[in-house]
Amino acid sequence: MALYPQAEFLLSANDPRQFPVDRGTEVAFAGRSNSGKSSAINTILGRRSLARTSKSPGQTRLINFFGLGGEERLVDLPGYGFAKVPVAMRQHWGELIQTYFEGRESLNGVVLIIDARRGLTDQDRQLIDWIETAPRQIHVLLTKEDKLNRNEARQALSTLTRELGSRATAQLFSAHSGSGLEAARSRLRDLLGDRQKSTPVASATGAD
Numbered sequence: 001m002a003l004y005p006q007a008e009f010l011l012s013a014n015d016p017r018q019f020p021v022d023r024g025t026e027v028a029f030a031g032r033s034n035s036g037k038s039s040a041i042n043t044i045l046g047r048r049s050l051a052r053t054s055k056s057p058g059q060t061r062l063i064n065f066f067g068l069g070g071e072e073r074l075v076d077l078p079g080y081g082f083a084k085v086p087v088a089m090r091q092h093w094g095e096l097i098q099t100y101f102e103g104r105e106s107l108n109g110v111v112l113i114i115d116a117r118r119g120l121t122d123q124d125r126q127l128i129d130w131i132e133t134a135p136r137q138i139h140v141l142l143t144k145e146d147k148l149n150r151n152e153a154r155q156a157l158s159t160l161t162r163e164l165g166s167r168a169t170a171q172l173f174s175a176h177s178g179s180g181l182e183a184a185r186s187r188l189r190d191l192l193g194d195r196q197k198s199t200p201v202a203s204a205t206g207a208d
């Protein structure tokens, strides 16, 4: 069954003035182009194609807002790190995202998508700094776990948790195999404040 059966596309914004009214609770998904962000959103929500998986990486420069029912929203931030994107567009992306993170009061938490084979990049680190301009929780999904063997997956998780420490929780995830899916869903509910008390996912396992 879908996690949020009422999930629906609300609007795409290219300018902060187009953002929906800043009320209720929002969780944003962010990550490099091709990190598996759209696949993660669709798998976690149990909806095949709510977020469009990128056919041509770097093309979407818009912030996509989805309503989850009530005053809850999921926000799909444009992927970054695609080398062929023109400088002016990259600059626009930076300003848009920075404005979003600095001013968005309903933003409660961010799910940061990192390709487990790649690990944290400087752009991910920059993004984390922007996210932390306000007190917000960050949860990292180390995606495409199915492409790693057990040892590599464990290494990827421990490298990440060593660098981020208490700044984020983290887990392994695969949209293809479904590993880590229940943990990711549970964390999303926490970030949206759907449970009274948040129960941190043990950061050393990707197991459900």
Ligand code: GDP
Residues within 6 Å of the ligand: 031, 032, 033, 034, 035, 036, 037, 038, 039, 040, 052, 053, 054, 055, 057, 079, 143, 144, 145, 146, 147, 173, 174, 175, 176, 177
């Ligand atoms: P986005 O650009 O970050 O939204 O990434 P997409 O979700 O469009 O995925 C980019 C590519 O990675 C696509 O070819 C997906 O099929 C692939 N991909 C996404 N998730 C997984 C996963 O869990 N395992 C594997 N092996 N490939 C994945």
